[in-house]
Amino acid sequence: MAADASALPRLTLDDLRAAAERLTNWNKWGPDDEIGTLNYTSAEDIVAAARLVKKGKVISLALPYDSNGPQGAKTGYGAIGRFNPIHVMLRSGSDAYSGILDHRKIRSADDIVIMPLQCGTQWDGLGHIFYGDKMWNGRDCRTVSSFGAQECGIENTREKMVGRGVFLDIARMIGKDPLPDAFGITSRHLEEAEKHFGVTVRRGDFVVVRTGQMEAKLAADTWDGYSGGDAPGLAFDTLDWLHKKELAGIATDTWGVEVRPNQTADAAQPWHWIAIPMIGLSVGEIFYLGELAKDCAADGCYEFMFVAPALPITGGVGSPVNPLAIK
Numbered sequence: 001m002a003a004d005a006s007a008l009p010r011l012t013l014d015d016l017r018a019a020a021e022r023l024t025n026w027n028k029w030g031p032d033d034e035i036g037t038l039n040y041t042s043a044e045d046i047v048a049a050a051r052l053v054k055k056g057k058v059i060s061l062a063l064p065y066d067s068n069g070p071q072g073a074k075t076g077y078g079a080i081g082r083f084n085p086i087h088v089m090l091r092s093g094s095d096a097y098s099g100i101l102d103h104r105k106i107r108s109a110d111d112i113v114i115m116p117l118q119c120g121t122q123w124d125g126l127g128h129i130f131y132g133d134k135m136w137n138g139r140d141c142r143t144v145s146s147f148g149a150q151e152c153g154i155e156n157t158r159e160k161m162v163g164r165g166v167f168l169d170i171a172r173m174i175g176k177d178p179l180p181d182a183f184g185i186t187s188r189h190l191e192e193a194e195k196h197f198g199v200t201v202r203r204g205d206f207v208v209v210r211t212g213q214m215e216a217k218l219a220a221d222t223w224d225g226y227s228g229g230d231a232p233g234l235a236f237d238t239l240d241w242l243h244k245k246e247l248a249g250i251a252t253d254t255w256g257v258e259v260r261p262n263q264t265a266d267a268a269q270p271w272h273w274i275a276i277p278m279i280g281l282s283v284g285e286i287f288y289l290g291e292l293a294k295d296c297a298a299d300g301c302y303e304f305m306f307v308a309p310a311l312p313i314t315g316g317v318g319s320p321v322n323p324l325a326i327k
Helices: 013-023 036-040 043-050 093-098 170-174 187-197 213-220 238-245 270-279 290-299
Strands: 058-060 086-091 110-114 122-124 162-169 206-210 249-252 282-285 303-307 318-320 324-326
Touching (some): 013 238, 013 270, 036 282, 043 303, 058 290, 162 170, 162 187, 162 290, 170 187, 170 206, 187 238, 206 290, 213 290, 270 282
Parallel strands (some): 162 206, 206 249, 249 282
Antiparallel strands (some): 058 324, 086 110, 122 282, 122 318, 303 324
């Protein structure tokens, strides 16, 4: 079942155009829609997901937001302006101890964080990637200005990203942990994973895919190459599977979800070209899946309640998140 980049079909711009035409969801939920595939998750789906909670265990799928994050290392993608969070104290316990702020009649600490919204565990918003000059639902890409996304801002998802989560541990299934760089996870792998782990992906689900790459970087104590370098990830053909399954969202433990090197030199991140602006898919990146992998392997249960709403950042094209798998 190996599928390294050299074995995957090479893509042309014509292939991307054909996929865009074949898989578009534009106007599926009307011309004013701003949340895309999140529409697939119904109230009934959320009620059913809550019934999956059996032992009350909550597993965070987030990396800590600190100076040890993945953005500070050597990358293979060039400078795109991202850096690790900068945490600054506005006042501290030392200030309180010294008594210099006692005129305020309260002793306390306060702090701020400066960070790109996509520097760690995060959701890509529907204003993040454009197909040519168009964004989700056929909007002009210029609706995302220096003041933010005037339409399809991440704040529109503030009550979404809740439902049934399905965990597909491809690294465990294949028996290669981590999956090697340039390993393309195909539709066939995803179908086999459903059978292997005894789960069926349904409309409105949130699928979480593990490659093991993040855990390998953490074990090696280096992020070099993680942000934009070679990586295992989803092959281009999975777009048809995702579209057919009518997923609400998908997330992985890699920087950019799709296999790198990409299957074409004519486009950077071609999977994203179709997934976000054409399908309207919510895409999660840099999810920490180590603890979830251990728990699912121990109890044999690869479904759970998934709770991971984005922060309501007005006009945001991405958002940090603390995704929770509740079992």
